[in-house]
Amino acid sequence: MGVQHHSSTTSVSSSSSRSFLSSFCSAALRRKPIELTPSSSASSGGLERRLGVFELIFIGIGASVGAGIFVVTGTVARDAGPGVAISFILAGVACILNALCYAELSTRFPAVVGGAYLYTYSAFNELTAFLVFVQLNVDYHLGSASIARSLAGYCVTLLQLFPFLQGNYPSWIGHGKELFGGVVSLNLLAPVLLAVLTAVLCYGVKESSAVNSLMTAFKVTVVLFVILIGAFEVDVSNWTPFAPNGFKAIVTGATVVFFAYVGFDAVANSAEECRIPQRDLPIGILGSVLVCITLYVCVCLVITGMVPYQILGTDAPLAEAFTAKGLKFASVLISIGAVAGLTTILLVSLYVQSRSYLGLGRDGLLPSVFAKVHPSRHTPVNSQIWVGIVAAILAGIFNVTQLSHILTIGTLASYSVVSACVVTLRWKEKGDIHASKMCISSWCGGVTCLVVVAVSGFAAGACYRFGGPFILLLIFFLTAVASAAALYFRQVYAETPGFSCPGVPFVPIISVFFNIFLLAQLHEEAWYRFVIVSFISVGIYAFYGQYNETSAITDHYHTISTDDA
Numbered sequence: 001m002g003v004q005h006h007s008s009t010t011s012v013s014s015s016s017s018r019s020f021l022s023s024f025c026s027a028a029l030r031r032k033p034i035e036l037t038p039s040s041s042a043s044s045g046g047l048e049r050r051l052g053v054f055e056l057i058f059i060g061i062g063a064s065v066g067a068g069i070f071v072v073t074g075t076v077a078r079d080a081g082p083g084v085a086i087s088f089i090l091a092g093v094a095c096i097l098n099a100l101c102y103a104e105l106s107t108r109f110p111a112v113v114g115g116a117y118l119y120t121y122s123a124f125n126e127l128t129a130f131l132v133f134v135q136l137n138v139d140y141h142l143g144s145a146s147i148a149r150s151l152a153g154y155c156v157t158l159l160q161l162f163p164f165l166q167g168n169y170p171s172w173i174g175h176g177k178e179l180f181g182g183v184v185s186l187n188l189l190a191p192v193l194l195a196v197l198t199a200v201l202c203y204g205v206k207e208s209s210a211v212n213s214l215m216t217a218f219k220v221t222v223v224l225f226v227i228l229i230g231a232f233e234v235d236v237s238n239w240t241p242f243a244p245n246g247f248k249a250i251v252t253g254a255t256v257v258f259f260a261y262v263g264f265d266a267v268a269n270s271a272e273e274c275r276i277p278q279r280d281l282p283i284g285i286l287g288s289v290l291v292c293i294t295l296y297v298c299v300c301l302v303i304t305g306m307v308p309y310q311i312l313g314t315d316a317p318l319a320e321a322f323t324a325k326g327l328k329f330a331s332v333l334i335s336i337g338a339v340a341g342l343t344t345i346l347l348v349s350l351y352v353q354s355r356s357y358l359g360l361g362r363d364g365l366l367p368s369v370f371a372k373v374h375p376s377r378h379t380p381v382n383s384q385i386w387v388g389i390v391a392a393i394l395a396g397i398f399n400v401t402q403l404s405h406i407l408t409i410g411t412l413a414s415y416s417v418v419s420a421c422v423v424t425l426r427w428k429e430k431g432d433i434h435a436s437k438m439c440i441s442s443w444c445g446g447v448t449c450l451v452v453v454a455v456s457g458f459a460a461g462a463c464y465r466f467g468g469p470f471i472l473l474l475i476f477f478l479t480a481v482a483s484a485a486a487l488y489f490r491q492v493y494a495e496t497p498g499f500s501c502p503g504v505p506f507v508p509i510i511s512v513f514f515n516i517f518l519l520a521q522l523h524e525e526a527w528y529r530f531v532i533v534s535f536i537s538v539g540i541y542a543f544y545g546q547y548n549e550t551s552a553i554t555d556h557y558h559t560i561s562t563d564d565a
């Protein structure tokens with residue numbers, strides 16, 4: 001793809017800009033071949049396969065159970081009433097659709113790290129994959145920093161419960177100190193916590209997973225405790241009226257509590273560290289979502305049954321409900337559970353990020369330093385330290401907790417793309433079997449259908465947000481279903497090896513629809529951030545990624561090693 005040389009300067013510049021554009025386009029549209037058999041192993045410079053099905057379920061739960069259930073429940077319950085349980089069921093169903101798509105893709109790509117980025121690279125193209133990576137990781141970078149700050153705040157508050165620790169240090173080390181008129185907000189404890197977790201993650205995946213499992217077990221115990229002890233305090237009269245503000249408040253609640261389920265996708269990033277990926281990854285993904293749905297719905301019923309929903313607090317609703325019942329000890333326990341919750345979410349977030357950096361480093365879309373795996377610890381040390389440093393700088397200097405409204409957009413966008421991947425990867429198989437001409441027309445028709453689904457999802461979301469008529473919502477939904485039907489009659493859908501998402505193309509398409517519906521509910525600043533980050537990433541790709549993608553690294557996926565577990 002070299003630049004052609006001409007005698008006149010104008011023609012040089014016009015032809016080089018044309019060749020820049022054509023090289024950009026052909027690079028952006030490259031795809032990665034699918035590799036089905038687990039080929040990477042510790043001895044071939046890959047990660048170590050040490051995780052079993054329980055560790056995977058714990059990673060999923062570890063990444064999910066946190067602020068969503070410990071805090072957001074209260075905010076939503078004040079509006080939706082006891083019907084908040086229905087909100088959690090609705091959001092849980094939407095999440096299951098996503099999880100089914102993730103589960104199928106995780107068994108299709110059991111060999112290496114990459115998750116959403118890898119699926120997109122194979123199903124769509126290089127540029128889309130790069131965009132998915134950046135959007136998702138902006139969420140993760142800001143999210144980790146923000147969780148680290150909340151955690152630091154909680155720790156300081158908890159430490160002050162011990163009399164001998166009071167006053168021995170300034171509380172701003174965990175709560176933040178505003179400087180330069182609030183531009184800077186200094187926090188010392190957050191970077192320290194990040195450094196400790198980064199060290200654990202660099203030390204080894206088995207050790208990190210043990211820490212995660214232990215703390216996840218603790219937070220799940222706290223949640224079970226809330227359910228069991230709380231169940232004795234339930235007064236069923238508190239459940240009436242069940243939906244004081246009608247179904248609309250319940251649906252709005254569902255768009256908010258979807259956040260509580262975000263995290264199951266972390267399991268997909270363990271593909272290269274899992275002993276029997278094709279079997280265990282789908283179990284890990286679906287299992288963790290099902291556990292979360294059960295826990296969340298029970299917590300909602302118990303909490304709204306314990307006290308009238310109007311008096312539930314918005315900061316620490318679970319703890320406050322127990323305090324209101326005179327069970328003060330329970331509220332301390334719940335606060336410790338929340339700390340454990342935040343810690344595991346942080347641990348898994350840092351873990352997931354390092355694995356996706358590793359994937360891009362290997363592919364050359366990012367500098368190869370990110371691809372280094374420690375020879376004896378078998379962890380991606382450089383990527384791990386990098387994500388730790390980025391989070392520590394953000395958490396140490398800025399009050400990132402104020403940015404929560406611009407997060408989740410990257411996660412929801414990547415969930416949408418991943419669901420769409422299931423559709424394209426299935427129809428590609430028919431294209432591969434038949435003539436390539438058929439494949440191209442089929443591809444264009446299919447992409448058109450997906451675009452129609454995305455647009456109708458957004459239109460429905462906007463209509464809901466701005467109070468449009470229900471009939472319009474229904475029309476948009478039916479348009480999406482009609483697109484799915486068009487795809488269904490146009491393509492043949494082959495079953496996949498391992499876990500197959502049922503009801504293709506309907507399930508993935510409805511999943512795309514709901515995700516984009518949710519995207520339309522996000523704060524407008526989240527949209528600005530989405531557009532700006534997309535432009536910057538296209539720029540980075542145009543000047544770095546497209547030239548450095550290395551096919552040699554792609555060969556890594558084809559290395560057949562004999563010593564796999």
Ligand SMILES: NC(=[NH2+])NCCC[C@H](N)C(=O)O
Pocket residue numbers: 063064065066067068069139140143259260261262263345408411
């Ligand atoms: N990738 C993310 N955006 N992670 C955030 C996870 C939030 C988690 N579900 C909670 O309720 O606190």
